[in-house]
Amino acid sequence: MTTLIELETGGSVWKVLVKEGDDVTEGQTLFIMEVMKMEVPYDSPVTGRISALHIAEGDVAEEGQPAVEIG
């Protein structure tokens, strides 16, 4: 089953710490958004492999946008 991580809020993509095909563990930080001068890390809710990455550093992204798929 694929786990989709969507953006909880709009902002800019500051750092992407994984790439497609990477194995990740639950709790590992996948990427960091910058919202209102705050860095908002997104941690993996599951252990699995990155099957799709929909964001890149520097992107200005919107709330609800798909970011990462795992599994």
Add this chain to the structure above:
Amino acid sequence: MTWKDEVDDINRRRELASRQGGEQAIAAQHRKGRLTIRERIDALLDPETFQELGMGAGEAELGDDGALKDFSPANYVLGFGKIGGRMCLVGGEDFTLKGGSPSTAGLRKSVYTEKLAVKYRVPLIRLHEGAGGSVGAPKTKSLSAPVFEPHRFRSVGEALASVPVASAALGAVAGMPAARLVASHFSVMSTSTAQILIAGPAVVQRAMGEKKTKEELGGAGVHTKNGTVDNASEDETDAFVQIRRFLSYLPQHVWELPPVATCDDPADRREEALLDIVPRDRRRAFDMRKALVLIVDDGSFFEIGRGYGRSQITGLARMNGQPVGVWANDGRYLAGAMTADGAHKARRFIELCETFHLPILSFVDEPGFMIGSQAEKEATIRHGANAVLTAAMSSVPWASIMVRRSFGVAQAAHYGPDGYVLAWPSAETGALPVEGGVAVAFHREIAQAEDPDAKRRELEEMLAAKQSPFPRAEAFSVHELIDPRQTRPMLCRWVERIQPLLPQLLGPSGFPVRP
């Protein structure tokens, strides 16, 4: 001579009333994945506790001989029942009859339900699926009573001021049922079956030229994000679970204190994870909900309004068994700043706590009011000042924990009058965060420096040190500077200390709850 014929007539009417809109209408309701009103009531209440009132209301069709031919029940079902062993009142429209649009007796039953809850001082639960009035059939001779005479919302307001009111949207809800739905202390919407509409697609298209489906106009995608309802539920059953849970924290009425539960979770439990939950890097956001669930009684946090005003987290929980209101900032959403909708959510939360005398735990990470043109357009300062004034005029005990940032006028909303103020070492407080303030206050000095960026950073570091909680504790504006791991034990002791205050608060609140 006995009254047997009349008794048979009574029983026959009841039997016909229990058929609701008839087999076909019930089957259609089930096909849409929805329960009938009586099934809803049974699913909500403790088993076998429903005591229905007014089953005989409706329209009888009599034959030429005066004998009963048929009976169409009023399309509102009401009665007493129990939730968690405590008495409550429940009512709801019967969608299988006239699509829940009020019949004369149905309307009277719905208003009577509100009045009864106020009179008997029991929580009121409304299970909504139905529309408001219609323009009526051309053949109708008499006008129905207007909504203002007698004022149909008087009892709605009185209920809000005196007993817990929880409502669910379970199918399409429009007109008066929609207004009643939101005039609640807690409202929940079944995302799979409900829409909430002021007017349906046909009326909207005719008046506005806008062609939208019911779901597009008033589905969960719209109304769980704009504050129309507090919570979303997957389905009807989940809505009932949430209502039962919500009521478990509250007293039966405002003249009684919230029920203290037995608690297996040690009051002196220290959580190691709290020591590093706030990152030292001031720019890095953290998950406030993780902190909250570690501090309150295990499994007791019930969040209300997660979908809107998302920079603010509000909910109910228990501390050593005592029900409390919990409010915190979510720094992951717009840095936790107080937006117009966040302020609206905060005001309603404080009013809920004030009405039912729930002590407030406020976990502060407030950078200030939201700024920028969008915030100005939303009248953020008015909504924000409303939240601040609501806090300032409250009488319930507050404990505020400065977890991280506490800035500007907006921070004033997070502290009650004469509240207990704790601070973690990660707390920063002042008029505004240094990142914004330094650039403005020292713009000339920064501009004239050889390396303006370096100068700005140097000034920020210097001023950030002054926003430390240590001088605040020295000045006693912070009562205790604490090890974050001590938060639960400290707050449990506070809850014990405030017990003598709570009975003095009993009775109606000084400011009524409004939607």
